[in-house]
Each structure stands twice: as structure tokens, then as C-alpha cells.
Amino acid sequence: MYSIQIDPETALKEAVAFNRNLLMGLDSIAKMTDIEVGFSEKEAVMRDDDVILYHYKAKKKKLHETPVLIVYALVNRPFMVDLEPGRSMVQNLLDLGLDLYLIDWGYPDRAERHLTLDDYINGYIDRCVDAIRERHGLDKINIASICQGGAFCLCYSSLHPEKVKNLVTMVTPVDFHVKDGLLNIWAQPLDIDMMVEAFGNIPGDFMNFGFLMLKPWQLLVQKYVGIVNILDDTANLQSFLRMEKWIFDSPDQAGEAYRQFLKDFYQQNKLIKGEVELGGRTVNLKDVTMPVFNIYATEDHLVPPSSSKNLFKYVGSDDVTTLAFPGGHIGIYVSGRAQRELAPKLAQWLKER
């Protein structure tokens, strides 16, 4: 018997239910007010051009003396780690007694077009680290870095190991020439110089479209068909809309920084070869000698596991912990399991050091 056994009556019922949900859901959509992300209370403690260093206000007693600086990627806003109550890595870490800071890179405009990776790493990150060290009277702080921010912080830790006590890297690409990531393959034949000349700053929408094209059917079609099922559930709908806001709120990337990141990291894989040059100094991952906690997502389609998990082979530290966490690139922060497991593991690891 042929496998497609769709009974016309069942199909019609399904279609009617779909349309009913859609029509009734229009009411829910109409009642939605502006959606905010990044709800945890924080204060701006330093401004450096458009970059802001935030300090989160803890509601519980701080149990860890050494503060943690969260360094996110330049792509998308950093508040994915603080999406909403109940789905916030920041809130979970604060509840576990950590003292948290976060770098907000802002929205680069054309005036920032000439910012280089040296400006970001040896400039903004270094000044933020110095500001925190001065506030707390410490020589070293902890850094928790995410995705491209992880690549930046590996470079920073290599060049300034005296300022970093412990380094956490999450879903961080290290080997950019693995063949099971579409971004790695697509980046190779691109003329990056021409792209930077044409765009100046690389538009966030352009990068977004590239990310959507990694899984076009799921991200452009199935996701929006599925929303019909949650239109009558206000909480779920708000969560969905917050994710949508975060996904598409993409700042442009400064042209020169983008040029060097794509050419040196993606196209020439210089990070693991020890050939990245920043401010006249060469980055050697063997100089990363502090304890490292490397977390990667097992179903990550943006930074495939093979790109991330072998960090231990390249750094000079003899205290490297690698954790494979179930989930995707974003799910590792917003899934239910992540709320229960990731922050406690992270806090425990830092506490032991």
C-alpha cells in the first residue's frame, strides 16, 4: 500500500484548525506591545567610543571574588545571554553568586569603518579588562567569551595572559578549515577586499541573509508555519518574538575588522597556525596558559563541533576542560536544559579555580 494515506476529512480538519489558529492568533499579535530583550538590571560603568561596559546588579550575595567579563561576538547583540526571565544565562550566573560584566559593542556606523581587530582586541577589550581590574583592585579577571568573541579572547589571552585568570570559550570557532560547516566552505572563494570596498561596513542584514541561507527551509518556511500553533499561547509567542527581535537586530560590522577576520581566520586559518598579527604582535595560542573551559554545541550548524572541540590541542594550558553540550548554536543558551545545567557547570568550574 502506498505510504501517503491522507484521508481527505483529516486533511480538511487540519486545514480548518490551521486557519482557525491563524485567525484567532491575529488577536494575540495585535495585543503585543514592543518586545524588549536584555532585562537584567545593569549599569554602564565605562564608555569607550560606542562601546559600553556594563556591570550587572546582583540581587544575591556574591560568592566569587573574581569578576567575569562576558565578551560576545560582533554579530548580533549580546543580550541573547539575557533573553527573558527564565531563559537567561546572566540571571542564572548572578543567582549562583558570580559578579558579571558585559561588553556591548554598540552599532558601528560609517565612522567606525576603519576599526581593526587590533582596535577591538588590544583596544576595547584591554581597556574594559583594565577598568574591571582597577575597580576590583585585581591583577587578573575571568573572561567568558562566545562565538567570534571567543576567537577574540583567545587572541587577547595569548597577548595579555597576565590579565586573565580563567578563560571560558563557548561555541568558539578555532579551526576554520573543517569541511562540515557551510560558512567555512562558502567563505573561501569570496573576494573580501571587494566586499569591504563596496559596502564599507558589512551590513547586518547581508550577514543575516547568509545565516538564513544555511538552513533556508527551516528558517524561512517551517519556523513561520510553526508559529501558528503558538499564536494562542501568549508566553510562548512573546518568547518567539523576542528571539525574532534578537536574530534580526544585527549591527553592521566594521569593514577593516571584518576584512581581517574573514581573510586571516576563515580563508587562511591563521589562528591555529600562529600567524595572526595584531598591533605588530603575533598571536600564539601556546601562550594561552591559564585554565580554559571550552564548551561547544553538538548540533551547531554555524560553528560545527569539529571546528571548536579541538582547542585543547592548540593552547599551552595544561588545565583544559572540554564540554559537549546538546543543542544548537543558540539553543545552548536558551533551551530548558541549558538553564538547568550550563550555568551551574560554568560556575562550579570557575569556583574550583
Place this chain on the structure above:
Amino acid sequence: MNYNEQMQRLFRSWTETQQKAAQQWLSTAQEFGESEAWNVQSWIDRWRQGARSTAEGILKNARGAPKDVGKKLLESSDTYLHFMDFFFDAMKNAAPKVDGGTAWPEAIRQYADGLLKSVRVDPTAWMRAGSVGDDVAELWKLFLGQLKFLGQPWLESMREAQGHVGEAMGGDRRAAIQMVNLFTDTFQSTVGKFLSAPAIGYAREYQEKLTKTFESWMDSRSAEAAFQAELTNTGVHALEALARAIQAKTDAGEKITSPKALFNLWVEIAEREYFRVASSEGFARLQATYVNATMHYRIHERVLFEEVYKACHLPTRTELDDGYRHLYEVRKEVKKLKLEVASLRREMAEAKYAYPAPRTEPTSVPPAAAATPAGKTSRVAGRKKIATDKTPAGGKE
């Protein structure tokens, strides 16, 4: 006969008809300018013959309204050609009279009156009007020769395209790319050559920017077509994979009982097939060619827009970028200087503790009375001095 066979027969018939029509026009075009005995009348006769045979081919099996419309079109074509006959004949008759001193409006009017009389007597006589002068024939010959050079490649490409259309409809994705390449190659070999030639004249700078922009636009459209063809190919592979998946489920006795389940299966398979194609180097190259060509066009587009901005007294992107670069360099220099100043301040503060400045005593005060007890500090308004020994300036007691 099943549906596939019917469609194939239809495409084949349509393709053959188009090929025959194109061949007929092509041979007509080829004869232009080649025959020594060529004249307007023969050109008109050949055009009439070509139009009739094309119409007969297309309308052979037509019935009802399509056939009537086809016949009307043919008649209107005939009428146009008869008008051409009339026009050249009028010029031939009026020219000698103008030479003889008759005012040309009068000469034309006399000819028209004569023609009107003959039309009333014999309505078809004007259709058989004679040829033009030898000089005009020569000009027409040259003109049509050049038209042949520009037009013949297009006719040939249109003829070749018929075959590619049929192949594309049969599922050969390369045919679509070949068809696009056919037209872009024809463009390059005809009009494109003029666009690539160096510009001349007062506006040559702007003209060159314009032509380069247009060339880059053509390149980007060509790259886009190739990329879109590849994406379409991915969809075809996905459909084939879906059919295989459904067959596998049938063999396993599994059922799909809802449209939602079928949709989810489609998404899963389409995504898998897409990943398989998209992770190939060929796809990456096609995509990169498309992106690079678009960036190239964008650069030229900006150059063109900046010409307009300049004319409108507006700052251009290039000028602003130059300003931003200077701003960036100045900001970087200022930060560097601030760090150096802070460092120097620290060094100075450390130096004061390590090497305090010797105390200077006023001359009217006896040295013994002015000595500061050890361990105490003296204050000068606005500055705090470190405790000094009794040795006054100059080392005198």
C-alpha cells in the same frame, strides 16, 4: 499516450516550428546586401513571401479565433508593405519635377492626385509601384549590411535558443544556463563591443563610468542566472529525494496520514539535499561569483552616483570615508597620547617620592629657626611637600 509523451511531442513541434521560422528569416536577412540585382521591390517581395510562409506554418493546424487573428495579422503586414511601395514610388515620381523647378509640395500633390485617380480606377495598381534610385539603393545596401552584422547574431541566437528552451523544459538545467550565456555572448559580440571601446568627446569620463557600470551590471545578472539555476537544480534533486523517501516508507509499511507530516518530511529532505549541494565547492564558487559580481557592480554604481552628488553640491561617500579615516587616525593618536600622559604622570609622582626636591630657605630667616623637625611636613598652599632634611638650597648650613 501518457502526459509526459504528449508534453514532449508538443515541445518538439513547437521547437521545430520556431526553428523553421527563424531559419526562413535568417536566410532572408543573409540575402540582404549580397545580391547585385537587389532593389526595394525585391526586398518587399521577399519579406512578403517570408511572412506568408511563417504564417502558413504557424496557422496550419489552427482553428477558429487563432486562425482568424493570424490571417488579420498577415493582411496588416501586406498593407504595410504596400504602403512602402507607394512611398518609394512617390519619391521616384516627385524628384524629377522638383529638379525641373516645380515646388515640392505641388509635385507631391500632383502625384497624389494621379495616384488617387488610379486607385479609383484600379485599387490594386498602386501596389505594383516601381523601384528607387541607384544612390538610395546603395545606401540601403550599406545600411542593411551593417544591420546584418548587428542583427544576424541575434537571429542565430534566437534560433539556437529554441532548442535550449526545449531541453530546459525537459529538466536539463545546463540548458537554462546555456540560453542565458547565449544571449550575453551575443550581446558582447555585437553591442557590447561598442560599450567596451574607449569613450570620446567632452563627456568621455562620465560615459566611460556609465559603460563600465552597465558592463558590471550585465556580469552580475549573468552570475545571478547561473546561481538561480543551481538553486533550482537543488529543488529538483529534493523532489527526487522526496519521491525516493516516500517509496522507502511504502516499502517499510509506514504511513503518512496528515499534510503536516508530509510537509515536515519535505522540509527535512529538502534541507538535507540543499546541504549536500551547498557544501560542494562548485556551489560555493557559483555563489562567490554571484556575490563578487554584485559587489563589483555596486562599486561602479557608487562611482556613478557620486557624479550626480557632485553635480548637486552634496558630499560623496568617498569624501566622507576620507574624513572618517582622518577622524579614526586622530582618535587613535589622542588615545595613545592620553596613555602616555597618564604614564608620565605616574612616573612623575613616583619620582617625587623617590627624589624629593630640596627645600629652599628664605635669606632673612636664620637657618636654625627655619629648620623643619625631622618627620614633620610643611605645607605650601596648593602643594604638599615631603619632609626634608635641614640642608638648605646650595648646601649651606
